[in-house]
Amino acid sequence: MAVVGFDVGFQSCRVAAVKDGGVETVPDEFTERSTPAVVSFGPRSRSVGTAARHQIISNPGSTVCNFKRLHGRFFRDPVIQAERAGLPYDLVPLRDDGDDGIVGAKVMYLEKEHQFTIEQVTAMLLTKMKDTAEASLQKKVAECVISIPSFFTDSERRSVLDAAKIAGLNCLQLMNDTTAVALSYGIYKEDLPDPSEKPKIVFFVDMGHSALQVSACAFNKGKLKVLATAFDPYLGGRDFDQRLVEYFCAEFKTKYKLDTKSRVRAVLRLWQECEKLKKLMSSNSCDIPLNIECFMDDKDVMGKINRAKFEELCADLIERVTAPLVAAVEQAQVQLQDISAVEIVGGATRIPAVKAQISRFFGRDVSTTLNADEAVARGCALQCAMLSPVFRVRDFSLTDVTPFPISLSWSCGGDEAISCHEIFGKNETLPSSKVITFHRNKPFVLEVFYSDPGSLPFPEAKIGEYKVQCVQAQEKGEKTKVKVKVQVDGSGVMSVTSATVVMRVSSVDTEAELGENDTEEVIIQDGQDDSETQDKTQEINDHAQVQLDKQTTVKCPCSDKDPNLAHALRAPNGDPNSQPPYAKKAKMKIRHVAVPIEEKKTPQLTEDCLNTFIGLENQMIQRDQQEKERNNAKNAVEENVYFYRHKLEGPYRPFLSPDDQQKFTELLDLVESWLYDEGADQDMQTYLHKLAEIHKLGLPVKDRYQESVKRPKMFEELAAKIHKYKAVMEDFANGSENYSHIDEPDMEKLRVCVKATHDWLTTMKHCQEILNPEDQPAVHSTQIYEKLQTLVNVCEEVVSKPKPRVDSPDEDIMQVDHNSKKSPDSVTMEYDDILQNVEDCS
16 A cells, blocks of 8 residues: 655645655656646546646636645636636536535536536546556555645535545644645654753745745654644735736737637636746746747747846835744744754745745745655655554654634523623644533524634634534433533534533432522633543633633623523532532433534535535546547557558568558558547447558568567577587497497487487578568478477486496595494404405406
């Protein structure tokens, strides 16, 4: 199982994978280390990535790009309307359960109009990235970590998670861009202070194609803690490109009388050229020319600009870089002199003016030790390895923060007055969970929303509603205690995870009456799971306050609704801590019963929609595969036409008779004409049939040519082996000591095999020599090879027979049985007898 991280950027994406040797960026089939975030729809299939980028100009209306900012938004969203004006394709509302529709892209696909949600488009991109990783790693990719901007709201984060589900991926976690950069920076650092020492403060500035993000992080050995995050979601490299586009549009209108903005393709071409200009000006301060041929109305356009003019056009954008830096420093509560380093990543940080602005604010040189383009993907891959059991990673704890404060509201009862409380503050540690205790006698609704809509780069502050069901009053009208757990998980997604009813079960049949209390008890506290929070929960009598574990006390809005609430909760003697004199009660047991929660988040894809989209994605994947195979078959027909035509004019000509050559040439001409006429768009079986017609005439010719090259070599090799074994037979006949140990029957076996092979070789050579090149060969190289193997197997068994081992007399004489009990004198006598026998024989 592969462990990968996906950096899904606004303009391009990257895939990083963890291997035994470390983290590597995975290249695509074009050996590119990045995949353009573009999906193009055609009449027969889709194309994603590099192939789709080439169609932005040729097929702009059905090529979806720059869609990252469209996640989780309604069509009426002002951001959607602003983006819509600059996109070459059309955005439309898609109906859902609400009063409005989520945004979708309208394209022409399979020669029909289709509407795809942004989740579907992102899933197509993720599918492409997954295939790229699997092709490179030769492993199945199922689990991953996906990067997102730190300013993404709950709705946008859930939209990305839905896209991962559609793509068949199990996203272990969504990871903020700057947090991923910080992880890839800190996990390899060996000079970090010990946990007991003052942490090392590092700021990370990530300016990509569409947004600026800043993160303040504290590092200790084996520990990373994010202190604060700040951002400008509408300041990125494309804003600098926009200034260049506006500048040249005005220049072309004055110089060439061309209205560039009236033509979509002209604007797209100008965008591409301006982006190249921006990159060139980052390393050159001289004038940079701009030349575009056949720009509009068959006119060529020219222009030029230098870095000074460019910085003058973008002066206000450069100034905007400072605001997020100031916000990050203030929220982190650090002094500039306490900052150890400032790391910059992202393509737009290569602009000299941006880099200088960051350096000027911090009063130090910025560091570029990280790969500006690949640091996010590498950090995501490392986090995936830490979360996955497949790899063992060094112990390194990571703590992120929530970018926006989150509040919870509910009905206080009575006249349905609404109470609210901020449960997760800005820059609060995540993942984090809290437990709220209610006293209710019927189902109730909790509404979750962002506390500060003004700081939210999203028009909708509401996150969702949760209805706690199956709550009813206990016996004798007493309200039921309900514990509700809310959490923000590691992906930054808010949810109400569970609700339990605390049931009191008596061990006897009778129970004393309790005094009625119509007030509502609310206790909010940190917690990780139900068992832990039950231990932490404390019943308090003064309900005019809500007490948190962090010892911060805030005034509950309920006390403002009922000024007599505190007085009603006090005992008759005025002591708030004293309990009323209840009658003696029987022994009680506590039971926690889970109750269902009905969740309603907008905009959100339902399970039915997700299942439908998953099925559609699988169908489109199969269609793309079929189209790929069809194109391969078509390309094979075209390739064979040119291949055989070229060969017939060269080495294949002698191996084809004049009539067959004319017939074959006519077939190739007909197939070529058909291929560029009515055969330009046919099904795969038709192409395979044409390919079979070509091979019917072409393969025999190809075979005869190849045999004419292989056969002589095989004849020579077989003749050499026959000559070798004939020499062995001759040496044997001459009484050579090398073969004196071979028996006559074995040598006769060798002699028969050599003679039979020699006769076969002579016959086949003669049969082949009397044939013309265009005739079918009398013998194939494979047959000669089989004869060669047979000859070698039979003869080598005889030739390689080892000589029998003969012990020398001295060795026999000197052998003594060490196990025998003979005396030295008896051994000497036997030795003398042997010597005497040897002398007699001589």
